Amino acid sequence: MATDTASQLDNRWKTLRITLSNAWIVTQREVRDSFRDWRIVAPIIILTFLFPFLAQFLATEFQEFVEGYGADLIGERTIPFLLMVVGFFPISISLVIALETFVGEKERRSLEPLLSTPLTNTELYIGKTLAAMIPPLIASFGGMTVYLGSLLFSELAWRPPAMLIVQIILLTAVQALVMVTGAVVVSSQTNSTRAANLLASFIIIPMALIIQGESVIMFLAPDADSPFGIGALWAIILGMFIVAVLFLRVGNSIFNREELLASTVSQLNLRGTLGKIKRYILAVDDTGTPAKNILDWYRRAIPYSLYQIATPLKVTTGVFIFAFMVGFFVSFTPQWHLQLPSQEELVEVANRDAKQFISYAIETRSLSFMFIFMQNSRVLLATLLLSIFSFGVMALVIPPITLALLGYITGTVLSAGYNPMVLVAGILTHGIIEIPVILLSAAVSLAVGAVVTRPPKGSTVGHAWTVMLGTTLKLIIGVVIPGLILAGLIESFVTPRLVLSILGI
Amino acid sequence: MIECIDLTKYFGDFLAVDHINLMVDKGEVLALLGPNGAGKTTTVRMMTSILQPSSGTARLAGYDVVTEPEKVRAHVGVLTEQHGLYERMKGMEYLEFFGRVYHLSAEECRKRALDLMERFGLTDALDKRLGEYSKGMKQKLALVRAMLHNPPVLLLDEPTSAMDPLSAKQVRDAIIELQKGQRTFLITTHNLTEAQLLADRIAIIRHGRIIANGTFNELVQQFVGQPMMELRINGQLNGLGRELSDIVTVQSAGINWLRYQVEDAQVTNPLVLRRLLTLGVEVVTLSPVTQTLEDVYLQVVKEDETNGN
Numbered sequence: 001m002a003t004d005t006a007s008q009l010d011n012r013w014k015t016l017r018i019t020l021s022n023a024w025i026v027t028q029r030e031v032r033d034s035f036r037d038w039r040i041v042a043p044i045i046i047l048t049f050l051f052p053f054l055a056q057f058l059a060t061e062f063q064e065f066v067e068g069y070g071a072d073l074i075g076e077r078t079i080p081f082l083l084m085v086v087g088f089f090p091i092s093i094s095l096v097i098a099l100e101t102f103v104g105e106k107e108r109r110s111l112e113p114l115l116s117t118p119l120t121n122t123e124l125y126i127g128k129t130l131a132a133m134i135p136p137l138i139a140s141f142g143g144m145t146v147y148l149g150s151l152l153f154s155e156l157a158w159r160p161p162a163m164l165i166v167q168i169i170l171l172t173a174v175q176a177l178v179m180v181t182g183a184v185v186v187s188s189q190t191n192s193t194r195a196a197n198l199l200a201s202f203i204i205i206p207m208a209l210i211i212q213g214e215s216v217i218m219f220l221a222p223d224a225d226s227p228f229g230i231g232a233l234w235a236i237i238l239g240m241f242i243v244a245v246l247f248l249r250v251g252n253s254i255f256n257r258e259e260l261l262a263s264t265v266s267q268l269n270l271r272g273t274l275g276k277i278k279r280y281i282l283a284v285d286d287t288g289t290p291a292k293n294i295l296d297w298y299r300r301a302i303p304y305s306l307y308q309i310a311t312p313l314k315v316t317t318g319v320f321i322f323a324f325m326v327g328f329f330v331s332f333t334p335q336w337h338l339q340l341p342s343q344e345e346l347v348e349v350a351n352r353d354a355k356q357f358i359s360y361a362i363e364t365r366s367l368s369f370m371f372i373f374m375q376n377s378r379v380l381l382a383t384l385l386l387s388i389f390s391f392g393v394m395a396l397v398i399p400p401i402t403l404a405l406l407g408y409i410t411g412t413v414l415s416a417g418y419n420p421m422v423l424v425a426g427i428l429t430h431g432i433i434e435i436p437v438i439l440l441s442a443a444v445s446l447a448v449g450a451v452v453t454r455p456p457k458g459s460t461v462g463h464a465w466t467v468m469l470g471t472t473l474k475l476i477i478g479v480v481i482p483g484l485i486l487a488g489l490i491e492s493f494v495t496p497r498l499v500l501s502i503l504g505i
Numbered sequence: 506m507i508e509c510i511d512l513t514k515y516f517g518d519f520l521a522v523d524h525i526n527l528m529v530d531k532g533e534v535l536a537l538l539g540p541n542g543a544g545k546t547t548t549v550r551m552m553t554s555i556l557q558p559s560s561g562t563a564r565l566a567g568y569d570v571v572t573e574p575e576k577v578r579a580h581v582g583v584l585t586e587q588h589g590l591y592e593r594m595k596g597m598e599y600l601e602f603f604g605r606v607y608h609l610s611a612e613e614c615r616k617r618a619l620d621l622m623e624r625f626g627l628t629d630a631l632d633k634r635l636g637e638y639s640k641g642m643k644q645k646l647a648l649v650r651a652m653l654h655n656p657p658v659l660l661l662d663e664p665t666s667a668m669d670p671l672s673a674k675q676v677r678d679a680i681i682e683l684q685k686g687q688r689t690f691l692i693t694t695h696n697l698t699e700a701q702l703l704a705d706r707i708a709i710i711r712h713g714r715i716i717a718n719g720t721f722n723e724l725v726q727q728f729v730g731q732p733m734m735e736l737r738i739n740g741q742l743n744g745l746g747r748e749l750s751d752i753v754t755v756q757s758a759g760i761n762w763l764r765y766q767v768e769d770a771q772v773t774n775p776l777v778l779r780r781l782l783t784l785g786v787e788v789v790t791l792s793p794v795t796q797t798l799e800d801v802y803l804q805v806v807k808e809d810e811t812n813g814n
Contacts, residue, residue, distance in 0.1 A: 025605045029591070036593040110589030113650065115555050117606045118579040257555045272517070 026127025052147035090139035098183035163229035181247030280470020323400035327407025373488035392449030430491035437483035506689035511561030536704035582651035592636035739787035
């Protein structure tokens with residue numbers, strides 16, 4: 001057994017070494033090619049050897065200027081900010097190189113000879129990704145070294161905290177990775193460099209916002225001088241690393257021979273796509289066989305789709321349970337503990353203010369069926385849309401908040417010594433339908449968002465996504481919406497009466 | 506060496522290749538002919554494991570394109586429709602890069618590259634940037650790249666399309682020489698003369714289906730019919746066709762010539778000549794009409810159209 005595991009590990013290690021070694025062959029060629037292109041070399045030289053001196057000059061001048069107004073701190077914090085800028089400017093070239101290597105080759109149709117070699121898709125993808133990152137990172141780190149060196153010999157003689165340099169280096173590397181991997185995702189949607197450059201706004205704009213955020217953090221962070229670095233920057237590094245990993249996975253599934261050569265038509269076929277989605281909504285299996293009637297649809301299509309999303313369902317269930325437990329235990333921690341009145345006091349207050357409470361509820365319609373239904377639908381729709389754009393991540397963030405709140409309420413109510421039946425009546429009466437429906441909705445949102453990161457074997461990303469969108473809509477139409485209607489009706493008409501009767505009001 | 510079994514490819518709902526069955530033996534050259542968009546390139550891409558078949562499979566050099574794609578690509582040399590050369594690289598650098606991809610040792614790669622470059626008359630261009638190569642030189646270099654790792658199977662898409670006659674002959678000679686060395690070729694081309702010169706067998710693909718497959722003679726027999734003879738005489742025919750009608754059926758005629766089909770020329774032609782001698786007709790020439798691949802191709806396509814495809 002142990003020998004088997006050791007040999008498996010050994011094989012994996014060997015495969016990884018071969019993959020990296022083959023990818024490196026591609027990287028070397030592409031890097032060499034990049035360094036022969038003056039459009040890439042010229043900015044790299046300027047940004048590595050000239051721009052840092054300009055930044056250093058600016059830092060000196062700015063510091064002198066703000067010192068005149070007694071704002072020494074601003075001057076001091078401009079220095080690491082400019083270090084970040086010096087590092088970021090060259091890596092913006094990585095986007096250009098990435099679009100050129102991925103879309104440019106597609107446009108020139110020069111990728112096919114490389115695709116005819118024994119190199120695997122992953123080797124090609126890693127090789128090209130590294131190639132797009134290496135020259136800009138060399139320029140970036142080179143520029144930062146020149147900037148720091150020039151600072152040491154300037155009259156500023158500023159000594160940066162070591163951890164801040166580590167943070168800026170990590171930020172620069174992870175930003176380059178996000179831009180390159182994002183460029184692969186963008187380039188998969190088009191066959192022309194011109195269109196890819198337009199689509200690159202989807203990378204540039206968020207990145208510009210992040211840089212602005214980082215700048216603000218560097219100026220205002222209370223822990224700017226901490227030896228452990230700025231906490232918020234660590235959070236950004238981690239967040240961007242997660243985004244990069246997701247982009248890498250998406251890119252790796254998109255960068256395959258089938259996708260690269262099959263999607264040569266960039267014409268929008270809305271009718272065809274909608275037809276396909278409709279087909280998979282009605283389908284009882286993967287091949288698109290339509291259900292005979294609505295009974296057949298519920299008998300075969302819905303169970304089949306539930307089976308298809310078994311893994312996301314398990315993951316979501318695990319996250320929901322975890323969120324509930326977190327909420328439950330947090331309710332007992334002193335700083336978060338909420339002191340409720342005793343059950344008797346609550347009944348007294350409720351009796352006294354019942355009229356006022358009811359009129360408030362009527363006025364705000366907060367207990368009306370439509371309000372409850374619309375509220376739940378809105379949250380689940382937002383979750384679905386955000387999940388599509390976040391590769392499923394938001395499906396594991398937004399709905400679990402409800403479960404964490406439920407856990408918190410449960411803990412608080414129980415610790416206040418209320419009759420547990422209040423909880424059963426107040427939550428489970430409608431929750432027995434609502435919670436599984438939310439769980440299902442979160443699971444399909446996760447599935448439709450995450451499917452692009454790993455489409456089923458033999459399926460293109462586009463096809464896999466269309467099929468999963470069909471499955472998602474099928475379960476939403478067939479289960480989630482009817483479930484929300486039923487739960488809303490119960491919550492509106494049954495739950496309040498049950499709670500009041502248990503409390504004896 | 507090449508075996509396609511019910512190879513099929515759908516792009517969405519579009520059927521690009523429809524249950525293709527092909528067999529090419531070791532040392533054989535198969536020419537795959539067909540109009541633009543017939544499915545030739547898709548077939549070749551499936552054979553090289555670049556595209557996955559929707560159904561069916563193919564085996565090249567003993568490896569399955571679906572289950573062993575990397576091995577297939579390692580044992581197949583491909584000349585793609587687009588040569589995809591890196592313009593900023595030099596000829597030798599380019600070949601060294603592909604040599605590394607195919608895991609050739611530096612020494613072996615250099616030796617093979619030099620041999621092949623010499624064979625195709627590119628020795629002088631070794632240190633030139635590819636951007637400076639002419640169209641024909643680029644195509645020859647792409648061919649060298651396809652042959653660099655000495656693959657037992659070569660799939661060549663329009664191997665001489667951009668070449669001058671001399672370069673095209675160099676390529677054809679190289680193919681013939683390699684074929685003698687038991688290499689297997691699949692060539693897709695629109696150049697029917699070249700296909701006729703090189704191919705042992707010819708397959709015609711249309712709308713994703715193989716509509717004809719065989720040796721040239723087999724295809725002529727199947728689609729054009731029996732050999733055609735042309736008789737030219739001194740003077741006008743003056744009803745000569747009627748005089749010969751008990752021996753042959755005249756297919757077409759002019760002022761001083763006529764054509765007829767024969768099942769066996771050795772039996773029929775002496776009878777015709779004897780009759781002409783009896784009639785006192787002076788024969789200028791009696792020769793077989795050369796059937797070209799073009800005749801066959803056009804006939805095959807016409808018949809396929811007639812069948813409503």
